[in-house]
Amino acid sequence: MYTCSKSFEGFPCCHRQPNHEGHCRFVHGYSRSFTCWFGASELDENGFVVDFSSLKELRKQLNDQFDHTFLANSDDPLLSEWERLHELGALDLRVMANVGMEGSAHWVWEQVNALLQERDGGRSWCWKVEARENSSNAAYWEAKPDWVR
DSSP states (O other): OEEEEEEEEEEEEEEOOTTOSSGGGSOEEEEEEEEEEEEESSOOTTSOSSOGGGOHHHHHHHHHHHTTEEEEETTOTTHHHHHHHHHTTSOOEEEESOOSHHHHHHHHHHHHHHHHHHHHTTSEEEEEEEEESSSSOEEEEEOOOTTOO
C-alpha cells in the first residue's frame, strides 16, 4: 500500500463534555488541527496517492464544522439552550455525537472517506485521522473503510 498524509490547521472552536466530573464540563476551546493518513494500492495518473490540491472540499467541510463554532454533544442536557443562543446569534452551533477529540477524529474520517469514495471510487482511502487540540493532546480514529479492496 502507498501512503501519504496531509495536515489541516487553524480551526478555533469551543465545546464542553457535560458528563465530565472535572473542568471539562465547562465551555472551553482550542484551535484544533487534523492530520489524515491516506492509502492506495495504485497511484493516480499523476503518481499520487491523493492529490492534495484536490482536498479543497474537505478543507471547506472542516471550516464549516470547526471554524469559530460551538460544538455540542447530541445528548447535552443544555442542548435547547445552545440552540436558543444559536438562534439569537450568540454562537454558531454544531451538534455531534461526541465533540471530544476522539469523536472529532471519527467525524473527520467519515467525511474524508465519503469524499474519496465519491471521487475516486475506492482507489484511495483515509485509514487514520489524528485530531489535536493542542501540542500535548491528540486522539486518533484508525480503520480501513469497508469498501477498500
